[in-house]
């Protein structure tokens with residue numbers, strides 16, 4: 001079946017797709033979004049059930065290969081040091097995310113000029129600042145302005161989330177070393193906000209938020225975009241962005257939930273399928289004009305995949321303090337003491353420390369940021385040391401782009417519609433390994449300063465592929481990039497990419513506020529191009 | 533003859549007034565959880581298939597543990613998956629919740645009280661001058 005032509009076709013209804021849809025929704029355009037997943041009712045999330053820990057480990061896992069739901073596509077990660085994680089639904093991976101919402105620093109956009117590595121971005125912090133602010137309003141940001149590690153920013157829409165006794169203990173550790181720390185900017189409501197409730201401190205916010213205190217785009221941008229007339233079609237798995245004989249995009253073909261092929265023509269196509277889904281689609285969309293995949297004359301589609309190297313360093317406490325499983329798992333405080341390059345450290349660029357809480361008893365035993373709890377005679381002592389008594393410092397490092405780290409199409413693995421699955425090849429660089437070793441040593445110092453009696457480090461956490469970046473990078477030079485500063489493909493003037501694929505470098509912070517700011521900015525460019 | 537209960541008692545032994553995970557009667561729960569997730573079901577079948585021929589109830593506990601360690605080394609994936617199942621069943625049980633001080637049940641909609649943020653704690657770090665790098 002062929003549908004009526006849309007002005008704008010967006011593929012993917014996650015963090016970036018929702019932002020771009022909302023921003024364009026009052027422009028008098030016919031906008032359709034195709035999303036392979038479905039709506040989830042917040043009441044269906046794991047934490048509404050007594051067996052939430054089992055659900056979190058299986059049907060609601062972060063890992064699409066473990067969930068293996070019909071709307072998930074498998075990812076061949078056998079050649080990757082990191083397991084890619086994502087969710088496929090209205091809201092995309094923001095259903096699962098922990099909603100930690102830091103911004104890039106101005107220096108992150110000038111890595112080559114400042115440190116002689118990677119590339120500069122074709123836009124700057126100033127170009128994105130107003131969009132960051134807008135996104136903070138729409139997603140709902142709890143935080144405190146005045147962080148000395150970052151440029152000044154507008155008062156946060158809500159006060160910070162409480163640090164809790166465990167956060168305060170760690171903050172005192174940072175203070176005693178004279179190191180920077182600051183309460184995290186968080187897209188979790190500390191007070192009721194725009195019709196959504198305040199967080200009730202339940203804990204594992206990476207499993208969907210039943211009370212909608214955590215911003216996922218199904219409860220922030222989407223209701224507003226739909227009220228403005230955007231059509232969001234779920235159960236629609238795109239397998240080709242179609243083009244005409246001149247090479248311009250003409251729409252997309254997709255499988256509907258019944259497995260029937262449908263066509264959605266459009267004047268302009270926006271890809272928002274994330275740093276793995278977008279290059280997969282571009283590589284699938286070959287034609288005479290685009291024999292190596294759509295918008296791929298540079299050969300860079302799928303290349304330069306970045307995840308953020310990630311170390312998890314856990315401190316164990318026995319000071320009789322409150323249990324550390326109470327409160328949002330990953331949104332308490334961060335330290336950017338080691339953010340920028342310091343040549344004496346033996347690596348270039350830097351990392352952010354983030355505090356993570358512990359979790360429920362079964363997930364503690366499964367080994368959340370560590371190996372599983374020992375079995376046999378040591379079992380109960382090992383469990384007791386961890387459960388409610390441990391705090392993890394996550395070191396999130398800057399991952400420099402390397403062409404051999406990439407997304408390709410698998411020759412053997414397919415999704416439930418028979419479409420080639422992505423194959424991910426990724427090796428941690430020597431720079432990243434040195435950076436994480438440094439981070440482990442520093443984290444041990446701060447955990448000891450906070451009073452930990454024991455510290456254990458996992459220098460490279462494998463299931464840490466939360467952040468998918470770089471696989472359709474932006475730049476001014478069409479030979480060295482896939483899209484321009486606005487997200488428009490160099491090769492196809494009516495095709496945009498607005499998700500983390502466009503990142504030139506990854507900074508050492510979580511990417512979503514930045515990719516949403518980029519999506520909002522792209523929407524303004526699209527609007528101008530539609531109504532010059 | 534090997535029973536899943538006997539193996540579970542070696543994996544999670546008795547503590548305080550609780551017997552081992554098997555004697556607590558949690559083997560049917562392990563099997564039922566496995567039925568809800570195909571990879572767990574496959575791992576449990578592999579685990580039993582590989583362990584059962586070697587296992588005997590008459591073996592001393594130390595030798596039973598050695599068999600488990602051998603299997604862990606030979607087929608880490610199946611072993612870890614079964615260990616996860618046993619932990620999910622054990623730490624999903626209300627008797628264990630009581631012992632470790634966990635409320636149990638669904639986390640929502642009740643949650644836990646959320647105190648307000650106390651900005652006093654920022655006193656030290658606020659004294660620091662801005663140190664972000666200009667670009």
Ligand SMILES: Cc1cc2nc3c(=O)[nH]c(=O)nc-3n(C[C@H](O)[C@H](O)[C@H](O)COP(=O)(O)OP(=O)(O)OC[C@H]3O[C@@H](n4cnc5c(N)ncnc54)[C@H](O)[C@@H]3O)c2cc1C
Nearest residue numbers: 012014015016036088092093098099100238277499510512
């Ligand atoms: C467990 C977890 C924790 C995280 N925590 C944080 C955090 O604290 N802070 C932070 O900044 N980031 C975090 N992230 C990352 C964050 O979720 C992502 O950066 C963000 O969601 C990416 O937005 P996106 O629009 O690029 O893609 P997504 O949000 O992943 O959305 C892409 C959508 O496209 C759809 N799609 C893909 N292919 C097709 C196709 N062929 N046809 C139709 N639809 C398709 C998918 O179904 C999906 O819904 C976390 C991620 C995870 C998994």
Ligand code: SF4
Nearest residue numbers: 199200202203205209
């Ligand atoms: S901790 Fe707060 S934000 Fe996270 S899931 Fe629970 S209620 Fe929602």
